[in-house]
Amino acid sequence: MNHEFSTNYLKENNAKHYWHPMVDPKLSEKDLPLIIVKGQDRHVWDIDDNKYLDLMGGLWCVNVGHNRPEVNKAIADQLGRIAYYNTFNGFSNPSSIELSTKLIEMLAPEEMVKIMFGSGGSDANETALKLARQYWKVMGQPEKVKIFSLKNGYHGVQFGAVSASGGIVWRRAYEPLMPGFYQVDTPDRYRNPWSDDPYELSEICAGILDREIQHQGPDTVAAFIAEPIQGAGGLIIPPDDYWSRIRKVCDKHDVLLIADEVVTGFGRTGEMFGVRCWGVKPDIMNFAKGINSGYIPLGATAVNNRVAEAWEKDHPLAPIMHGYTYSGHPVACAAAIANLQIVENENLPANAATVGIYFLEKLMELKKRHKSIGDVRGRGLMLGIELVKDRKTKEPFTPMDPYLQSIGPHCREKGVLVRNQGHRIIISPALTFTKQDVDEAIDALDSAIAVDK
Numbered sequence: 001m002n003h004e005f006s007t008n009y010l011k012e013n014n015a016k017h018y019w020h021p022m023v024d025p026k027l028s029e030k031d032l033p034l035i036i037v038k039g040q041d042r043h044v045w046d047i048d049d050n051k052y053l054d055l056m057g058g059l060w061c062v063n064v065g066h067n068r069p070e071v072n073k074a075i076a077d078q079l080g081r082i083a084y085y086n087t088f089n090g091f092s093n094p095s096s097i098e099l100s101t102k103l104i105e106m107l108a109p110e111e112m113v114k115i116m117f118g119s120g121g122s123d124a125n126e127t128a129l130k131l132a133r134q135y136w137k138v139m140g141q142p143e144k145v146k147i148f149s150l151k152n153g154y155h156g157v158q159f160g161a162v163s164a165s166g167g168i169v170w171r172r173a174y175e176p177l178m179p180g181f182y183q184v185d186t187p188d189r190y191r192n193p194w195s196d197d198p199y200e201l202s203e204i205c206a207g208i209l210d211r212e213i214q215h216q217g218p219d220t221v222a223a224f225i226a227e228p229i230q231g232a233g234g235l236i237i238p239p240d241d242y243w244s245r246i247r248k249v250c251d252k253h254d255v256l257l258i259a260d261e262v263v264t265g266f267g268r269t270g271e272m273f274g275v276r277c278w279g280v281k282p283d284i285m286n287f288a289k290g291i292n293s294g295y296i297p298l299g300a301t302a303v304n305n306r307v308a309e310a311w312e313k314d315h316p317l318a319p320i321m322h323g324y325t326y327s328g329h330p331v332a333c334a335a336a337i338a339n340l341q342i343v344e345n346e347n348l349p350a351n352a353a354t355v356g357i358y359f360l361e362k363l364m365e366l367k368k369r370h371k372s373i374g375d376v377r378g379r380g381l382m383l384g385i386e387l388v389k390d391r392k393t394k395e396p397f398t399p400m401d402p403y404l405q406s407i408g409p410h411c412r413e414k415g416v417l418v419r420n421q422g423h424r425i426i427i428s429p430a431l432t433f434t435k436q437d438v439d440e441a442i443d444a445l446d447s448a449i450a451v452d453k
């Protein structure tokens, strides 16, 4: 390949000058990262021209596949007009207006009416959390400020978003986090102390939320935020009736329901939006990643009429004193419009559903062959494998266990890129994935996981 810099130059300088997200810098100095230089649909190439089937979809985001000419052209066309102008008070641009219109049209079943843009998923959640607090102030209930969320939830890294995130691993180094954030138990069917029956589990977990809001005082609680299907926290798919139960709990206590659709939005679950798996309408929905397949950073927050109506009031706190330099970035929005056209024209949610079912069946067969697989689960092209030392006790491998650490490299040797998230393997490829791709991926996983034999 023709590169300006040699591989060694890049690797050395990466180690010397560059801190990466979510890793101890010592590790990324020792194990030099894979340098990705090219992508085409479901595949990427590293700097040494090795080709990989991308099971990570970038990072749960490249829903339409890499290097789609339609998206590239939309970006280039926008750059040819203007790369950037702000959308603060008094300014707007055609791409962000068109995208907000498109999103509201797509979100008609959820009855969303307004959009605010940001630069990613953490931003989108930050916006939602701030709007939820502002909503109650404008509504004359300024004490409703607390935010509830789930213990395994992941909502991003900014102080609000990480305060709502439940995983200790994301929180500990940055504590104390924001006051007024509380986590309740996740309905984890594989790991919970209560029940194997999903409906009973759902009743128990919704009951915990209900009692905790009651205990704290509903007049102090602004919102409950959750992912329709938890991603980074362990690919946890709630029981079918969980979301309708939490909608009822929120309604009972007059608490806003926020759906973090950063991963689940735009087809990944087999439905266009994650909440459609459960037929539930939240008050606020957050998006990023699949909104433009990660071609340019972009996030969005949508609110329904109940929320939006508050801003029709004349109130000294009604001005939205929130937003980012890159809110409504024209290039990111142009990429999103082209991206969403592909998602709809190619009916990618339907492909995710069909190929996802096939993938899950194959993972179940894999589970029969390998004792280290404790559980496999998935919905659409959002799947996970849970690796355990002992199936009976469900004792997980520790993250640095050499067996666990060997799986990624082993798959790479077979031309497949996978992601270990602790003791779990997370699978989230482009929604253009095919059954042949699944067979190839299963082949690599089969031999990588067999290293335990």
Ligand SMILES: Cc1ncc(COP(=O)(O)O)c(C=O)c1O
Residues within 6 Å of the ligand: 119, 120, 121, 122, 123, 125, 154, 155, 156, 157, 227, 231, 232, 260, 261, 262, 263, 288, 289
């Ligand atoms: C559900 C969810 N919310 C929010 C985020 C944060 O998004 P970003 O990394 O774009 O800030 C992520 C990132 O993976 C996510 O999975």
